[in-house]
Amino acid sequence: MSSRSAGRGEGRPTLEAVAALAGVGRGTVSRVVNGAVGVSPRARTAVEQAIAELGYVPNRAARSLATSRADAIALIVPETETRLASEPFFASIIRGVASEISDTELQLLLILVSTERERRRLAGFLDGRRVDGVLMVSVHADDPVVELLERTGLPTVLGGRRSELEPISYVNPDNLGGAWSAVRHLLGLGRRRVATITGPLDMEASCVRLEGYRRALAEAGVPAEAELVAHGDFSEASGERAMTELLEREPGVDAVFVASDLMAAGAMRALRRAGRRIPADVALVGFDDAPLARHTEPPLTTVRQPSEEMGRAMARLLLEEIAAPGRSHRQVILSTELVVRESA
Amino acid sequence: MSSRSAGRGEGRPTLEAVAALAGVGRGTVSRVVNGAVGVSPRARTAVEQAIAELGYVPNRAARSLATSRADAIALIVPETETRLASEPFFASIIRGVASEISDTELQLLLILVSTERERRRLAGFLDGRRVDGVLMVSVHADDPVVELLERTGLPTVLGGRRSELEPISYVNPDNLGGAWSAVRHLLGLGRRRVATITGPLDMEASCVRLEGYRRALAEAGVPAEAELVAHGDFSEASGERAMTELLEREPGVDAVFVASDLMAAGAMRALRRAGRRIPADVALVGFDDAPLARHTEPPLTTVRQPSEEMGRAMARLLLEEIAAPGRSHRQVILSTELVVRESA
DNA sequence: CGGAAAGTTGGGAGCGCTCCCACTTTTGCG
DNA sequence: CGCAAAAGTGGGAGCGCTCCCAACTTTCCG
Numbered sequence: 107m108s109s110r111s112a113g114r115g116e117g118r119p120t121l122e123a124v125a126a127l128a129g130v131g132r133g134t135v136s137r138v139v140n141g142a143v144g145v146s147p148r149a150r151t152a153v154e155q156a157i158a159e160l161g162y163v164p165n166r167a168a169r170s171l172a173t174s175r176a177d178a179i180a181l182i183v184p185e186t187e188t189r190l191a192s193e194p195f196f197a198s199i200i201r202g203v204a205s206e207i208s209d210t211e212l213q214l215l216l217i218l219v220s221t222e223r224e225r226r227r228l229a230g231f232l233d234g235r236r237v238d239g240v241l242m243v244s245v246h247a248d249d250p251v252v253e254l255l256e257r258t259g260l261p262t263v264l265g266g267r268r269s270e271l272e273p274i275s276y277v278n279p280d281n282l283g284g285a286w287s288a289v290r291h292l293l294g295l296g297r298r299r300v301a302t303i304t305g306p307l308d309m310e311a312s313c314v315r316l317e318g319y320r321r322a323l324a325e326a327g328v329p330a331e332a333e334l335v336a337h338g339d340f341s342e343a344s345g346e347r348a349m350t351e352l353l354e355r356e357p358g359v360d361a362v363f364v365a366s367d368l369m370a371a372g373a374m375r376a377l378r379r380a381g382r383r384i385p386a387d388v389a390l391v392g393f394d395d396a397p398l399a400r401h402t403e404p405p406l407t408t409v410r411q412p413s414e415e416m417g418r419a420m421a422r423l424l425l426e427e428i429a430a431p432g433r434s435h436r437q438v439i440l441s442t443e444l445v446v447r448e449s450a
Numbered sequence: 451m452s453s454r455s456a457g458r459g460e461g462r463p464t465l466e467a468v469a470a471l472a473g474v475g476r477g478t479v480s481r482v483v484n485g486a487v488g489v490s491p492r493a494r495t496a497v498e499q500a501i502a503e504l505g506y507v508p509n510r511a512a513r514s515l516a517t518s519r520a521d522a523i524a525l526i527v528p529e530t531e532t533r534l535a536s537e538p539f540f541a542s543i544i545r546g547v548a549s550e551i552s553d554t555e556l557q558l559l560l561i562l563v564s565t566e567r568e569r570r571r572l573a574g575f576l577d578g579r580r581v582d583g584v585l586m587v588s589v590h591a592d593d594p595v596v597e598l599l600e601r602t603g604l605p606t607v608l609g610g611r612r613s614e615l616e617p618i619s620y621v622n623p624d625n626l627g628g629a630w631s632a633v634r635h636l637l638g639l640g641r642r643r644v645a646t647i648t649g650p651l652d653m654e655a656s657c658v659r660l661e662g663y664r665r666a667l668a669e670a671g672v673p674a675e676a677e678l679v680a681h682g683d684f685s686e687a688s689g690e691r692a693m694t695e696l697l698e699r700e701p702g703v704d705a706v707f708v709a710s711d712l713m714a715a716g717a718m719r720a721l722r723r724a725g726r727r728i729p730a731d732v733a734l735v736g737f738d739d740a741p742l743a744r745h746t747e748p749p750l751t752t753v754r755q756p757s758e759e760m761g762r763a764m765a766r767l768l769l770e771e772i773a774a775p776g777r778s779h780r781q782v783i784l785s786t787e788l789v790v791r792e793s794a
Numbered sequence: 795c796g797g798a799a800a801g802t803t804g805g806g807a808g809c810g811c812t813c814c815c816a817c818t819t820t821t822g823c824g
Numbered sequence: 825c826g827c828a829a830a831a832g833t834g835g836g837a838g839c840g841c842t843c844c845c846a847a848c849t850t851t852c853c854g
Contacts, residue, residue: 133812133834134833166577172812177575187544193535231510477842488801508840510841517843
């Protein structure tokens with residue numbers, strides 16, 4: 107490619123080489139490179155020139171070794187690529203995180219883990235302190251990756267806690283309130299056979315949304331029936347499946363609170379196939395306010411959770427934790443909001 | 451969290467500590483850790499015990515510095531999170547790459563770059579040799595990131611070349627043949643007003659698909675008309691826009707070759723809005739064979755490109771390049787195949 | 795039974811950088 | 825003009841690991 111200086115790693119100029127060329131000491135070059143004060147203009151110029159001439163770029167591994175900082179953070183998503191791509195929630199999180207760290211020197215590394223092998227490799231990576239901190243979303247209750255994180259002692263922030271007494275810092279949407287207001291809305295519409303499609307129950311968010319559903323029902327004096335609860339895994343296909351099941355078990359259902367928009371889209375498909383009109387026959391409320399909620403037919407009434415803001419908050423917490431390690435963990439709860447469109 | 455040995459980086463046990471505890475030399479410990487041969491069972495046991503007792507984990511930065519290997523590769527996607535999530539092509543690539551490197555020690559790092567800031571940060575990251583090689587997809591003609599890659603001299607493989615005389619190793623689908631067969635199919639159906647919606651023209655794939663369209667037309671003796679060509683950017687919205695435009699300019703259009711399935715989905719929406727039946731009034735062929743092609747109404751006839759296999763091939767080339775650096779660049783062309791469903 | 799070959803082992807010499815201290819030069823002020 | 829303080833500078837001492845060689849054991853074979 108360009109000049110000989112580029113090619114193999116061996117040939118790359120070092121700090122020392124720059125120092126020699128500029129006729130100064132290593133310390134001075136280091137100071138210039140790191141923008142430290144206390145360097146005479148003359149020396150600075152000489153060094154800058156030498157750097158330019160040699161095409162010098164600091165070796166991060168060496169810097170890492172010396173400073174024990176990695177200048178990178180990882181966003182771990184324990185899901186398959188397919189889920190990453192199909193779930194808009196992740197995109198928003200990434201966007202939030204990226205925007206929050208944009209004025210730091212931290213490189214964001216996205217890491218997908220779904221197999222045992224990948225988990226082991228990740229362990230080596232984290233143990234080797236290749237990042238300064240870790241963000242993790244889509245946390246399942248007994249995810250071994252979290253244990254891994256606890257063991258490494260790396261600053262960590264979860265997007266979605268595992269339980270109410272989560273010992274790690276986390277950012278959570280107000281799942282309970284969100285679900286509760288969704289179901290109240292359905293009840294307010296006069297619906298009485300209100301079903302729900304939950305997410306995977308090994309995630310706290312799913313359980314809490316279910317709990318919100320139950321409380322709203324209880325408050326309204328409507329008895330909760332087991333037949334009205336179906337389970338999905340947040341995927342569109344699972345929503346379709348769950349809705350079909352619900353329709354079979356309880357043909358009289360007139361409203362459904364679905365724990366995610368993607369599943370709601372699936373549910374819509376099932377309803378349409380069964381010839382039910384939305385919302386005339388069955389009213390539907392989703393959760394997330396994903397972009398697709400606007401484009402369903404009819405547009406989906408849903409609980410807005412501020413995903414991008416979640417990402418931002420996660421990054422903020424992590425930065426604080428990296429800056430002041432050892433401080434006790436913290437949590438942030440972000441409020442949710444019902445967005446009424448046409449499906450309910 | 452666990453024992454005191456975990457907490458802050460400072461306290462982590464080193465090779466030397468293990469050696470001391472095991473009563474052997476540093477070299478022996480290193481050999482055990484790296485699974486080298488030539489260690490007596492006795493020493494090996496002692497070392498393993500010491501490692502377990504201390505909870506020793508090698509520091510990667512130090513290893514990196516000593517070996518000048520990073521044990522990681524980056525997959526760079528110069529797009530926004532939104533595009534990453536909405537374009538299923540990326541998910542397949544990731545899956546392919548992940549599966550191909552699954553039995554290596556390499557950690558896959560996903561890096562999104564869309565702003566100038568992020569580009570600068572990436573430069574520092576790559577220059578610092580934090581990865582052993584780079585894969586990049588969605589390459590636009592004049593993308594500054596590619597120049598960056600060339601400058602760093604890091605082993606690199608592109609998913610999609612920039613032009614026919616691409617000096618970097620790459621994996622490409624047979625865009626020309628794919629587009630050509632799609633349009634031939636349309637022509638074979640007796641359609642004569644065949645339009646096309648292209649991708650962004652700063653990508654080689656878009657240009658070549660357009661070229662394939664033109665050739666098929668030319669071979670059939672059908673004159674190419676500028677009015678029949680509209681441009682998109684591979685997004686669904688752009689497909690919808692382009693189709694609307696096409697319909698205005700050329701109401702008599704009876705077939706469209708769309709350069710991506712996502713755009714085709716958008717085009718379908720525009721057609722439906724305009725009251726055209728698919729394929730009766732307008733036949734449609736997409737490109738990619740993304741999962742969504744199966745679920746459109748009607749299911750989309752499309753050109754299948756083996757995205758996952760592309761990811762795999764990219765990883766394979768990169769591994770070779772890392773193993774034998776300096777070898778001249780190589781390329782792989784994967785064939786495409788027309789999948790006939792109901793839209794054409 | 796001796797010596798060469800094979801099997802093990804310890805540890806020095808870096809890898810390229812930052813940190814920090816001691817030293818030199820410059821500056822400021824009485 | 826002299827001296828103390830401030831500013832600027834060089835380079836040693838690591839950071840934790842791998843590489844490699846010299847040295848020591850053990851084994852093998854004539």
